[in-house]
Amino acid sequence: MFKNFSKxxxxxxxxxxxxxxxxxxxxxxxxxxxxxxxxxxxxxxxVLGHIYGTIHxxxxxVTRLNKKVIDIFDNSFGYSxxxxxxxxxxxxxxxxxxxxxxxxxxNKTLADVAGKKTANEVFEILTKNGVNKDYATRIKPWAAMFxxxxxxxxxGPIVDHKLLDLASIxxxxxxxxxxxxxxxxxxxxxxxxxxxELLKAKILHFPNIQNALDKMVTAYLEEDLEALMDASTxxxxxxxxxxxxxxxxxxxxxxxxxxxxxxxxxxxxxLYGLDRHKGRGGTFVCVGALHLLGDKGVLNLLDKQYGFDIxxxxxK
Numbered sequence: 001m002f003k004n005f006s007k008x009x010x011x012x013x014x015x016x017x018x019x020x021x022x023x024x025x026x027x028x029x030x031x032x033x034x035x036x037x038x039x040x041x042x043x044x045x046x047v048l049g050h051i052y053g054t055i056h057x058x059x060x061x062v063t064r065l066n067k068k069v070i071d072i073f074d075n076s077f078g079y080s081x082x083x084x085x086x087x088x089x090x091x092x093x094x095x096x097x098x099x100x101x102x103x104x105x106x107n108k109t110l111a112d113v114a115g116k117k118t119a120n121e122v123f124e125i126l127t128k129n130g131v132n133k134d135y136a137t138r139i140k141p142w143a144a145m146f147x148x149x150x151x152x153x154x155x156g157p158i159v160d161h162k163l164l165d166l167a168s169i170x171x172x173x174x175x176x177x178x179x180x181x182x183x184x185x186x187x188x189x190x191x192x193x194x195x196x197e198l199l200k201a202k203i204l205h206f207p208n209i210q211n212a213l214d215k216m217v218t219a220y221l222e223e224d225l226e227a228l229m230d231a232s233t234x235x236x237x238x239x240x241x242x243x244x245x246x247x248x249x250x251x252x253x254x255x256x257x258x259x260x261x262x263x264x265x266x267x268x269x270x271l272y273g274l275d276r277h278k279g280r281g282g283t284f285v286c287v288g289a290l291h292l293l294g295d296k297g298v299l300n301l302l303d304k305q306y307g308f309d310i311x312x313x314x315x316k
Contacts, residue, residue, distance in 0.1 A: 031294030053289030
């Protein structure tokens, strides 16, 4: 009996070790840049700017900016936003109606690719949130997945847009580091079967969406990028023994491909600052915090591929 009990303990321990190993491998391979929202970017000893990881929510807990962030922003010569707001004010050629049109099927409906049940569930959720019926009927699965969200309880702009308005008032040079075409191209390339399965997972998860958002805010305030990623992908099954191929697809198209584009365009205003704006505060970059995480994140790409020195700025 003792021998069998001992074997059970050994088996349990071995299982726990295997699970922890798989968990580490599946989630970002003990990646660099797992904590921290605010970073200094320099090259050859010259500070060229800063990167601030944001979360695209207008919850007052995350839109209230730390004094260090404001002081550095005020002293920056330029401002780079992840993407201009989808309005004709900032994007005259890519206003919301134009972008929305490319998120819809032209000659078929969501039901044609995802089935009537899924399409009806999406229709009900979106129309309750004020989306028009035609859009809710012809929306593409990837767009439906991102459109399924809880209505915000808060008012006011997200941090990125708040700083964009301030940058305009301060006459800063303003850049965009991801165009609508590049964003849409990343999602256009997502395989349809993954789009549909991820959409179904999002619908199933919808009753718990507020809980996931609360966890995201907590992780963000703790500057824990891994916990933020975990919360933001909580709608997808994370089987650590048999990794979910659709989660891999989701991360590839919604984060990793876009990171490559962002890092490429992000380095340009930094280099521009190196040539023209030495000692003038450089460029202040706002980008979604999930794009900072790990060896495929923009910080590591700027470091390893473009030769910038990246240093974390601590708030406390």
